[in-house]
Amino acid sequence: VIDLCAITTAPAPEAAGLRAIEADGLAALGAPAVEREASVDQLWQREQLLERLMRDCDLLPVRWGTVVEDDEVERLLASRRAELVHALDRVRGAVEIAVRVATDEQAVTSTAQLYLHVKRRLAEIHAALAALSRESAEIAAGRSAYLVAREDVDSFVSTVAALEEAHDDLSILCTGPWPPYSFVGT
């Protein structure tokens, strides 16, 4: 029984403690499954593992807790090959950057003018950053994820800094690079 962590293009990079199962140009990476509760530490370890792998390849992160019988893995890769290849093409050479825009909550809900002003700024900032990325996803108000080509990350971050500079009532937090969590869903 194997606990899957990522799908990538074969050949998969070597990683300590991970087994790669390859089939027809795709590779599934995972470790022998053990019973465990999800904890912040465990998830952070998984995150660091994925980030190490991402230095050497493009990958699809697999949902935490995806446990599959060993002999099922190859069948899974084969039966969903087209879908997985398409998903890998989508994220190839790109990483996820998370952006949070915040403002003083009290101020926003104090007057209608200010409320509209902030909503408009949020939309403008999102549009400016979306233009620099391959894909974007609005997760909640003021919380977005962007799929950015690796070589464009630096200019993306300087744009974030410039946008914050231009709006002195807003704060912008930008984190990453992350595995493309928000861009692997069907």
Place this chain on the structure above:
Amino acid sequence: MNDKVLHTPRDLNLFAGDQPHLDGPFPSRVEANPENVERGLAQLVLTIVELLRQIMERQALRRIDGGGLSPEQVERLGRTFMELDKRMAELRSQFGLDEDDLNLNLGPLGDLL
């Protein structure tokens, strides 16, 4: 974790209220048992209401940008959407729902919101 910050915001405190939470690591489903059916239904209804609210808000911003509205009308629109936003937050917390919960994955079409 600090090495993941690419741009440090002007005021980091604005983000400090967000606690990491693991209470709902898996996608929530509408669960149809007697204890959950109310929350499931509320989630579904609030999702639709939130969709309409966002569409109307975007439309309103476009109309304001287009000009032709008096300052009083702009004020009224802004106040309406501000109040709707507050009410939605209240309803969400009443049913223990996050902003992320008010979204539907539409398969190949992506997320609803």
